[in-house]
Amino acid sequence: xxxxxxxxxxxxxxxxxxxxxxxxxxxxxxxxxxxxxxxxxxxxxxxxxxxxxxxxxxxxxxxxxxxxxxxxxxxxxxxxxxxxxxxxxxxxxxxxxxxxxxxxxxxxxxxxxxxxxxxxxxxxxxxxxxxxxxxxxxxxxxxxxxxxxxxxxxxxxxxxxxxxxxxxxxxxxxxxxxxxxxxxxxxxxxxxxxxxxxxxxxxxxxxxxxxxxxxxxxxxxxxxxxxxxxxxxxxxxxxxxxxxxx
Numbered sequence: 001x002x003x004x005x006x007x008x009x010x011x012x013x014x015x016x017x018x019x020x021x022x023x024x025x026x027x028x029x030x031x032x033x034x035x036x037x038x039x040x041x042x043x044x045x046x047x048x049x050x051x052x053x054x055x056x057x058x059x060x061x062x063x064x065x066x067x068x069x070x071x072x073x074x075x076x077x078x079x080x081x082x083x084x085x086x087x088x089x090x091x092x093x094x095x096x097x098x099x100x101x102x103x104x105x106x107x108x109x110x111x112x113x114x115x116x117x118x119x120x121x122x123x124x125x126x127x128x129x130x131x132x133x134x135x136x137x138x139x140x141x142x143x144x145x146x147x148x149x150x151x152x153x154x155x156x157x158x159x160x161x162x163x164x165x166x167x168x169x170x171x172x173x174x175x176x177x178x179x180x181x182x183x184x185x186x187x188x189x190x191x192x193x194x195x196x197x198x199x200x201x202x203x204x205x206x207x208x209x210x211x212x213x214x215x216x217x218x219x220x221x222x223x224x225x226x227x228x229x230x231x232x233x234x235x236x237x238x239x240x241x242x243x244x245x246x
Contacts, residue, residue, distance in 0.1 A: 014176075022082060022084050024062065025081055034072070036072045038069070041067045043063055043065065060081040091224075092165050092224050095163070098161050098190070100159060102159050107153055108152075170221075
């Protein structure tokens, strides 16, 4: 969908929902050998899960979940079982990592699947080979190397993209992320805090640590949006034009 800021700039966003996201278990270094949080998303009928999984949900004090995933965290970020994570965990203007599986595109050639240039010639007896892959290897080897880029099934493939949080809505636990995300409408994606070079873009933002915990008797705004730039982006005379030094 599209959203507009205070200056009237259009932003293309993708809406994600944190549907009943609860902590199921904290993986500790003493028991499991690594530190992580196991989270459950959505809801699944009790008739579609086995007894061992029911026992884990009863121990956590939550309803059966549709999807379960793990997030690697440090020891000071281990949350108790049954704790609910909301959209307030993210701050508008924050950069995050979004990972998921792309759409299945079916069988395609090398030009659409791998971005080959194509354009084979009609000379030397070769006809109608404008979209062909061309040579597959070297002379004398007599084999096709593994992972050779050839025609085949395109997608679904794992993808991880950078996305910026444009708006959050706490009433329905909605997160508005700028740009496209991998997968179909309604598919499950994994949103985590940015790491590496992307995390340097969040140094000017005060992020909740380890997560947002509401204070009692305090009212919080329902919708938060990224603050607009101070200067009007459509007022071009205000932007200085620097000429290169002669």
